[in-house]
Amino acid sequence: MKPDWLNDPVKLPDQTCASLASARQGQLTKPAGSLGRLEELAIRLSALQGAEYPSIEKIHITVFAADHGVAAAGVSAFPQEVTVQMVANFSAGGAAISVLAKHNEAHLEVVDVGTLREPGDLPGVISQRAGAGTANLQVEDAMRVEQLTIALNAGRAAVLRAKERGADLFIGGDMGIGNTTPAAALGCVLLNADPGQLAGPGTGLDSEGVAHKAKVLREALSRYDNLNNQPLEALRCLGGFEIAALVGAYISCAQLGIPALVDGYITTAAALVAVREQPEIRDWLLFSHQSAEPGHQAMLKSLDANPLLSLGMRLGEGSGAAVAIPLLKAACELHNNMATFADAGVTES
Ligand SMILES: Cc1cc2ncn([C@H]3O[C@H](COP(=O)(O)O)[C@@H](O)[C@H]3O)c2cc1C
Numbered sequence: 522m523k524p525d526w527l528n529d530p531v532k533l534p535d536q537t538c539a540s541l542a543s544a545r546q547g548q549l550t551k552p553a554g555s556l557g558r559l560e561e562l563a564i565r566l567s568a569l570q571g572a573e574y575p576s577i578e579k580i581h582i583t584v585f586a587a588d589h590g591v592a593a594a595g596v597s598a599f600p601q602e603v604t605v606q607m608v609a610n611f612s613a614g615g616a617a618i619s620v621l622a623k624h625n626e627a628h629l630e631v632v633d634v635g636t637l638r639e640p641g642d643l644p645g646v647i648s649q650r651a652g653a654g655t656a657n658l659q660v661e662d663a664m665r666v667e668q669l670t671i672a673l674n675a676g677r678a679a680v681l682r683a684k685e686r687g688a689d690l691f692i693g694g695d696m697g698i699g700n701t702t703p704a705a706a707l708g709c710v711l712l713n714a715d716p717g718q719l720a721g722p723g724t725g726l727d728s729e730g731v732a733h734k735a736k737v738l739r740e741a742l743s744r745y746d747n748l749n750n751q752p753l754e755a756l757r758c759l760g761g762f763e764i765a766a767l768v769g770a771y772i773s774c775a776q777l778g779i780p781a782l783v784d785g786y787i788t789t790a791a792a793l794v795a796v797r798e799q800p801e802i803r804d805w806l807l808f809s810h811q812s813a814e815p816g817h818q819a820m821l822k823s824l825d826a827n828p829l830l831s832l833g834m835r836l837g838e839g840s841g842a843a844v845a846i847p848l849l850k851a852a853c854e855l856h857n858n859m860a861t862f863a864d865a866g867v868t869e870s
Pocket residue numbers: 596597598599603607695696697698699700701702722723724725836837838
């Protein structure tokens with residue numbers, strides 16, 4: 522049932538590089554610890570990249586797009602056709618992530634993992650489709666085993682392309698109207714949480730809409746027992762194709778040795794599934810921002826994640842992660858280019 526590569530070993534962060542980087546931080550011309558989390562970031566990137574001098578130069582962003590049967594249950598403020606329209610917008614360069622990728626000189630690709638799109642090529646869109654949208658998880662399993670496999674493989678393929686391009690950072694994004702509902706469903710199962718805790722407004726539901734979404738989630742969850750310790754089965758029953766692709770991507774990043782910068786609510790749900798499936802991958806995940814979606818906090822807490830930013834963003838697409846790129850770059854630049862006390866002839870404490 523599982524693709525073979527899922528059981529490949531996860532790469533271990535390089536502790537020698539981490540020690541060298543930590544020692545260097547202690548010698549730079551600043552009071553120890555004064556660059557705060559930027560110091561930790563540089564040391565972590567050193568360990569993950571296996572380099573005393575880490576770099577964030579080649580960034581690979583993949584947005585995974587898919588449709589969701591549960592959109593028929595009225596769980597989004599937007600109509601389902603927006604997914605396909607946004608795929609065209611990514612392609613045309615007009616989406617938030619298109620602008621941020623260009624601004625950060627990152628490579629952006631879009632993978633259609635199963636939208637309702639008519640066949641036909643769009644420039645820059647890769648098709649690796651598991652179907653024309655998932656089934657409606659309110660009333661049946663979201664996907665079949667074969668579809669889960671295709672979607673996980675789509676995530677792996679993206680990371681293999683990133684590796685081939687020599688990427689030093691991977692960012693996964695999501696696009697799929699209705700996808701805060703499967704993300705919440707996975708959170709509820711894996712955190713043993715009530716839908717009332719994890720259902721939120723998504724694209725802009727009012728309080729009545731959020732209550733309806735929680736009801737849809739309760740109905741879905743009532744069909745299953747014991748999914749809590751079966752993360753991939755939970756993903757099959759309650760997930761989405763783009764979420765499954767993100768799970769495959771995060772696990773692959775850890776196996777192939779590329780740090781992954783996680784975005785918001787939907788990507789964190791995927792990270793949660795991935796970490797429950799293979800706990801050792803946690804080291805490879807950096808968390809960029811705290812989404813305005815209220816349930817995000819509970820998922821972050823369970824992953825022991827303390828994201829870098831909190832800007833009230835709630836877009837997805839990888840946009841929050843892209844906004845955090847300059848912080849990672851700053852951490853590396855400072856680490857690599859500041860003078861040491863000895864170099865600059867500055868007296869140490
Ligand atoms: C124009 C537009 C662009 C987006 N880009 C990302 N999302 C985000 O919003 C959707 C999830 O929210 P919900 O579950 O409420 O539908 C996903 O497509 C997600 O990627 C967008 C949503 C819209 C409307």
